[in-house]
Amino acid sequence: MSNNDIIVSLDIGTSKVRAIIGEMNNGAINIIGVGSADSEGIRKGAIVDIDQTVHSIRAAVEHAERMVGIQISDVYVGIQGNHIALQTNHGVVAVSNEDREIGEEDIERVLQAAKVVALPPEREIINLVPKQYLVDGLEGISDPRGMIGVRLEVEATIVTGTKTAIHNLMRCVEKAGLRISGVILLSLASGMMSLTKDERSIGTVLTDIGAGSCTIAIYDQGGLAAISTLPIGGEFVTNDIAYGLRTQSDQAEKFKLKYGCANVGDAADDVRFKVTRMGSNMEKEFSQKDLASIIEPRMQEIFHLIRQEVRRLGYGDKVNGYVLTGGAVAMPGTLALAQVELESSVRIALPDYIGVKDSAYSSGVGMIQYVSKYMGVRGSGVTKKAASRKASPAAPSKPGMFERIKNMFNEFI
Numbered sequence: 001m002s003n004n005d006i007i008v009s010l011d012i013g014t015s016k017v018r019a020i021i022g023e024m025n026n027g028a029i030n031i032i033g034v035g036s037a038d039s040e041g042i043r044k045g046a047i048v049d050i051d052q053t054v055h056s057i058r059a060a061v062e063h064a065e066r067m068v069g070i071q072i073s074d075v076y077v078g079i080q081g082n083h084i085a086l087q088t089n090h091g092v093v094a095v096s097n098e099d100r101e102i103g104e105e106d107i108e109r110v111l112q113a114a115k116v117v118a119l120p121p122e123r124e125i126i127n128l129v130p131k132q133y134l135v136d137g138l139e140g141i142s143d144p145r146g147m148i149g150v151r152l153e154v155e156a157t158i159v160t161g162t163k164t165a166i167h168n169l170m171r172c173v174e175k176a177g178l179r180i181s182g183v184i185l186l187s188l189a190s191g192m193m194s195l196t197k198d199e200r201s202i203g204t205v206l207t208d209i210g211a212g213s214c215t216i217a218i219y220d221q222g223g224l225a226a227i228s229t230l231p232i233g234g235e236f237v238t239n240d241i242a243y244g245l246r247t248q249s250d251q252a253e254k255f256k257l258k259y260g261c262a263n264v265g266d267a268a269d270d271v272r273f274k275v276t277r278m279g280s281n282m283e284k285e286f287s288q289k290d291l292a293s294i295i296e297p298r299m300q301e302i303f304h305l306i307r308q309e310v311r312r313l314g315y316g317d318k319v320n321g322y323v324l325t326g327g328a329v330a331m332p333g334t335l336a337l338a339q340v341e342l343e344s345s346v347r348i349a350l351p352d353y354i355g356v357k358d359s360a361y362s363s364g365v366g367m368i369q370y371v372s373k374y375m376g377v378r379g380s381g382v383t384k385k386a387a388s389r390k391a392s393p394a395a396p397s398k399p400g401m402f403e404r405i406k407n408m409f410n411e412f413i
Contacts (some may be wrong), residue, residue: 008064009367010057010075010173011186014042014212014235015327017053017060018361019075021068022368029368031353034361035064044231045081045213047168050175057176074179076367076375078186079126079169080208080215082229083162088131089117091154102135102144106152114156124166127159127185131223157224159185182375186363187217187227192373193366194323194349195219202320205310208363209302209328211235216306218315226313230305234328237298244294245286246277256331259288262299263333267292292333299334303341321345327360 005024011017021033037059041052061072091114095106115128133141135149144152166183173180191206200219208215211234218226237260242252255275261267271288310316322342324334329348338346350357351365 006070007368007371008072008075009078009189009364009371010060010178011078011364011367012042012047012053012057012169012172013039013210013327014045014233015039015210016360017056018364019057019060019064019072020356020361020364020368021064021070021072022365022372024372029353029372031351031356031365031368033064033068033070034355035060035062035067037063039211043212044233045210045229046165047172050168050172053172054175057172057178061176061178072178074181075173076182076184076371077169077173077180078189078363078367079161079166079183080186080229081161081165081213082231083165084126084185084187084227084229085123085160086224086227087117087158087160089114089156089158091116091156093152095149095152100148100150102147102149102152104145107133107145110152110154111156114154115158117158119160122162122164123160124163125158126161126166126183127188129157129159129188129223131155131157131221159188159224182371184367184370184375185227186367187215188224189366189370190325190349190363191217191219191224191366192370193351193362194325197222199321199323203315203318205306205315205319205322207306207322207324207326209233209324209326211327214302214306214326216309216313218310218313218319220315220318226315228309228313230309232302232305233326236302237295237328240294240298241291245275245284245291246279247275248278251276255291256295259291260295260331261288261292261333262295262331263337264289264292264296266333266336295331296333296337299331299337300341302328303338307342319344321347323347323349325349325359325362327358330359 007022009020017037017039019035023030023032037056039056041049047053065072091110093110093113095102111128132155133144134153135144135147136151190208201222203220206217213233214230216228238253238256241256242249259273267289269287269289272285274283274285276283322344335348348359349362350359351361356365
């Protein structure tokens with residue numbers, strides 16, 4: 001193992017918990033370890049059982065550790081859900097250097113100024129995303145470091161969530177013996193990995209269809225403009241299969257993964273499989289086309305609800321395309337069905353790294369890319385080792401995440 005910086009992302013989903021280890025090597029990212037475990041204690045993207053969730057997190061992290069031969073101590077955690085909200089704010093500071101050159105300290109101060117916003121007592125800031133900087137009134141600046149000016153401003157999007165959801169997530173990770181380096185909105189991470197610069201500018205809907213929920217993130221004018229979560233996903237397809245074939249849910253999931261097809265027209269009638277019916281030992285034979293006739297209506301409904309939600313958010317006529325990601329879109333026939341139902345250009349985003357070329361890993365890989373590009377600039381400790389051979393996962397050598405967030409916002413209270 002080299003001495004390069006290590007970033008570990010933790011994506012806690014409804015069906016799987018995924019830990020991905022990324023190594024920074026001269027600015028390039030290499031994915032060196034991947035661990036996954038069945039997710040217990042999560043329903044529709046929300047934590048409903050802390051102990052089961054802790055067990056799933058430990059299993060995923062241990063899987064990744066065995067692959068690389070190191071012990072993980074620090075992780076970046078992804079968050080999403082219907083409690084997430086966006087709001088814009090403005091920050092202004094005077095440039096502190098005598099020579100009027102804008103430095104890291106000025107950028108940090110203007111970002112902190114943008115965080116000063118009135119929030120309800122039950123909400124908390126998760127991420128701050130700069131949309132543009134202004135130097136003495138000059139707009140459209142993406143990185144003002146090194147520029148000369150007197151007044152530095154920032155227009156930023158503030159991502160907030162409910163304290164209950166955030167703290168329950170943190171509690172699970174910390175009970176699993178891990179320290180939290182940062183919490184990242186998964187839609188920001190996926191957008192980093194899945195969308196091109198042009199797609200973020202012209203109006204694109206990034207749709208992450210997981211097992212228990214579907215997150216819709218609308219990107220416009222270079223940044224995240226709107227977000228929404230629908231409580232529907234791939235496990236609804238599994239439930240339909242279990243009901244239609246009269247079999248157990250775990251068997252239905254296996255048939256979906258092995259024979260599932262979202263488009264009846266793409267399914268084969270000669271691909272057949274036997275199903276043990278519930279309440280008997282008798283087996284009945286079905287074809288892939290039979291299975292597709294169960295899957296297609298539910299997938300049509302999901303895409304219909306996505307399109308309806310985009311309209312509700314006020315972007316019905318402003319969307320120039322959809323980008324799909326998440327585990328549920330890996331099913332054959334999904335792309336063709338989506339293009340028909342959404343009546344727009346659609347593509348499926350896949351991470352371009354060996355070992356994670358699956359849409360289910362988009363959020364986890366995106367988190368590593370997001371941390372390497374943005375979090376380090378803001379002094380969040382991306383240069384420290386996120387994994388160490390000797391570090392004990394449970395060693396409380398750093399203050400907990402609760403204390404760090406409390407200290408971070410003390411000056412604004």
